[in-house]
Amino acid sequence: MPAVKTSAPKRTIGQLLRRLLLLDLFKGLMVTFKYNARALYEPRDGGNPNQAIYTEQYPLEPARVSERFRGAPRLNLDPENGTTLCIACDLCALACPVDCIEVGSLRREVREGEKVNKKKVLTTFIFDTSRCMFCNLCSEACPTDCLELTQSFELAVYHRSGFRWDREMLEKGINYVRYAK
Amino acid sequence: MQAILTTLLFVAPDWVVSLTRERRPNAFWAEYVVWPLIQIVVVLFIVLTLVAYLVYLERKVSAFMQARLGPMRVGPWGLLQPLADGIKLLIKEDIIPIKADRAVFIVAPIISVVAALVVLAVIPWGATWATIANVNIGLLFILAVSSVGVLGLVLAGWGSNSKYSLLGALRSSAQMVSYEIGMGLSIIGALMFARTLSMSGIIDAQRLDGMWYLMFQPLGFLVYAISALGETNRAPFDLPEAESELVAGYHTEYSGFRWALFFMAEYSAMIVTSAVAVTVFLGGWMLPGVTGTSLFGLGPISNPTLHTFASIIVFAGKIMLLIYAYMWFRWTWPRYRYDQLMELGWKWMIPAGLANIVLTGIWYVLALPKSQGGVFGLMQEERGRLIPNRWAGIVYFIVTAFVVTIPIVWGLLVTINRRSRDFNLHDQRQLQMQLRRERLEKMLQEQPRPAETGVQ
Numbered sequence: 001m002p003a004v005k006t007s008a009p010k011r012t013i014g015q016l017l018r019r020l021l022l023l024d025l026f027k028g029l030m031v032t033f034k035y036n037a038r039a040l041y042e043p044r045d046g047g048n049p050n051q052a053i054y055t056e057q058y059p060l061e062p063a064r065v066s067e068r069f070r071g072a073p074r075l076n077l078d079p080e081n082g083t084t085l086c087i088a089c090d091l092c093a094l095a096c097p098v099d100c101i102e103v104g105s106l107r108r109e110v111r112e113g114e115k116v117n118k119k120k121v122l123t124t125f126i127f128d129t130s131r132c133m134f135c136n137l138c139s140e141a142c143p144t145d146c147l148e149l150t151q152s153f154e155l156a157v158y159h160r161s162g163f164r165w166d167r168e169m170l171e172k173g174i175n176y177v178r179y180a181k
Numbered sequence: 182m183q184a185i186l187t188t189l190l191f192v193a194p195d196w197v198v199s200l201t202r203e204r205r206p207n208a209f210w211a212e213y214v215v216w217p218l219i220q221i222v223v224v225l226f227i228v229l230t231l232v233a234y235l236v237y238l239e240r241k242v243s244a245f246m247q248a249r250l251g252p253m254r255v256g257p258w259g260l261l262q263p264l265a266d267g268i269k270l271l272i273k274e275d276i277i278p279i280k281a282d283r284a285v286f287i288v289a290p291i292i293s294v295v296a297a298l299v300v301l302a303v304i305p306w307g308a309t310w311a312t313i314a315n316v317n318i319g320l321l322f323i324l325a326v327s328s329v330g331v332l333g334l335v336l337a338g339w340g341s342n343s344k345y346s347l348l349g350a351l352r353s354s355a356q357m358v359s360y361e362i363g364m365g366l367s368i369i370g371a372l373m374f375a376r377t378l379s380m381s382g383i384i385d386a387q388r389l390d391g392m393w394y395l396m397f398q399p400l401g402f403l404v405y406a407i408s409a410l411g412e413t414n415r416a417p418f419d420l421p422e423a424e425s426e427l428v429a430g431y432h433t434e435y436s437g438f439r440w441a442l443f444f445m446a447e448y449s450a451m452i453v454t455s456a457v458a459v460t461v462f463l464g465g466w467m468l469p470g471v472t473g474t475s476l477f478g479l480g481p482i483s484n485p486t487l488h489t490f491a492s493i494i495v496f497a498g499k500i501m502l503l504i505y506a507y508m509w510f511r512w513t514w515p516r517y518r519y520d521q522l523m524e525l526g527w528k529w530m531i532p533a534g535l536a537n538i539v540l541t542g543i544w545y546v547l548a549l550p551k552s553q554g555g556v557f558g559l560m561q562e563e564r565g566r567l568i569p570n571r572w573a574g575i576v577y578f579i580v581t582a583f584v585v586t587i588p589i590v591w592g593l594l595v596t597i598n599r600r601s602r603d604f605n606l607h608d609q610r611q612l613q614m615q616l617r618r619e620r621l622e623k624m625l626q627e628q629p630r631p632a633e634t635g636v637q
Contacts, residue, residue: 020591025514028513028514029509029510029513031513032246032509032512032513033509035245035246035247035248036242036245036246036509039244039245039248040245051248052245052248053245053248053249053250054248054249055244055248055249055250057250057253
């Protein structure tokens with residue numbers, strides 16, 4: 001090869017030493033070695049993005065979802081007496097942009113202490129999860145904090161009819177599939 | 182030396198000799214048939230299992246380095262994964278492409294794996310009885326036979342009748358042939374000190390010299406380690422099977438157990454090159470304070486059988502350290518370009534190996550005893566071979582190796598590689614343009630413009 005002078009800038013002594021001692025290669029080696037060593041002793045740490053092993057063994061361990069995640073709907077019960085919190089006001093159905101909620105109610109005389117009031121009472125509640133887009137507007141419209149979108153997300157079913165959740169399913173929650181090893 | 186070798190040659194344990202009902206000095210069947218067969222079965226079983234688990238280890242190490250978990254589903258922590266892999270490979274359909282050269286296609290993986298497994302015979306797995314064949318040209322045998330493995334790769338690439346395979350084989354033949362030279366040259370420096378090619382003899386020489394040859398031959402070890410990476414086609418020199426360019430290189434068309442044979446060959450080649458590095462540079466099965474501190478290698482462990490087992494564990498531990506380094510490098514460094522690979526092989530490794538031999542020879546001759554023409558007289562004769570004096574000779578060799586040899590060789594390599602330091606086409610193009618501009622300006626100054634003369 002003919003003598004070619006390159007116009008590359010002159011190296012400083014520091015750069016020369018770096019190259020001479022192959023420092024960059026060893027730096028890379030240290031990075032991988034640190035990861036390897038940390039993987040051996042560090043405990044798994046939830047959703048921490050800086051942990052040594054980031055893999056989430058999903059069916060074996062519960063999947064991590066964010067705090068604001070909106071998943072399967074639920075009708076909450078009154079924790080004191082176990083009756084439903086729903087007052088059948090139909091606000092959720094009105095708020096729903098995709099009309100996936102049907103609230104069925106009856107006017108009925110209800111005894112409260114000594115008085116007898118005529119009141120709307122919830123009979124059926126149908127929530128179509130195949131049409132739901134999980135916008136949370138129903139939950140925000142609910143005046144009694146009854147309808148809520150929970151963080152569970154395993155909504156797959158074997159048949160289309162399974163997407164129509166009735167009141168019982170909404171109150172009890174679905175039977176999640178647990179994958180055992 | 183002769184006495185040591187004869188004691189090392191007859192190694193069959195007593196129970197084997199009593200099994201064949203022979204007398205000790207002439208126990209032919211026990212020494213040459215029964216005991217070697219037992220050893221062969223044991224070594225093959227252990228090495229093949231180890232190969233399977235090296236694949237598991239490689240997957241785990243790579244996973245940990247990439248913040249993953251690796252195989253976890255088969256058995257606890259995926260420990261039975263190699264078994265599952267093996268069964269799967271065994272029961273897969275045996276595919277031979279129609280256009281492939283059938284005979285060559287079938288023979289190639291066999292050549293590859295046989296070349297890799299035969300050399301296990303001469304590796305000193307431990308003290309006394311733990312070597313299958315104590316051949317007096319052990320190291321030469323390993324270098325010779327393991328280079329036959331290239332033939333397997335070349336035949337596989339040719340016989341597959343596929344462009345990826347052919348390209349992979351082309352690369353591997355060029356690469357392995359060029360790195361073999363550097364590998365051979367790097368060992369010679371250590372052999373000057375050992376004065377023998379017997380693997381057990383080299384370990385024994387390191388015991389007599391009182392120092393591992395890593396300290397006398399740091400450059401030799403470096404060149405050997407890099408060449409071994411190139412020789413076994415491991416990253417950063419894994420061009421023959423560069424998956425991003427060549428699918429899988431020479432074994433693209435292979436599947437099932439034939440493919441597994443190539444895999445086995447690669448991993449046993451890793452074990453063999455590590456074993457050679459351990460034997461030649463890292464003191465074999467010796468570990469100060471544990472094994473191999475007196476003539477028959479009995480240190481603090483006085484029971485010979487127990488000592489041999491300890492030595493086997495030490496040897497295996499050193500091999501595993503080197504193999505971890507193999508994996509560490511593979512999952513850290515990117516692959517070389519082909520021209521860089523060849524440049525490293527021919528313009529760095531081979532000159533470095535040659536210079537190392539010359540300089541080691543000079544230091545060795547200077548240190549000879551004064552009766553044999555040396556200048557410093559830092560060596561003495563002991564049991565028919567020259568050993569460096571304790572500690573002046575040892576310090577002399579270490580200092581010359583680290584402080585003198587390495588800078589000299591580095592300067593030499595820099596001088597050789599000065600011109601082609603960078604494959605910098607941009608700079609060369611800029612320079613050409615500048616030269617052309619200067620030439621044009623010179624021409625214009627020398628003769629007036631034709632247009633001006635035309636007007637007058």
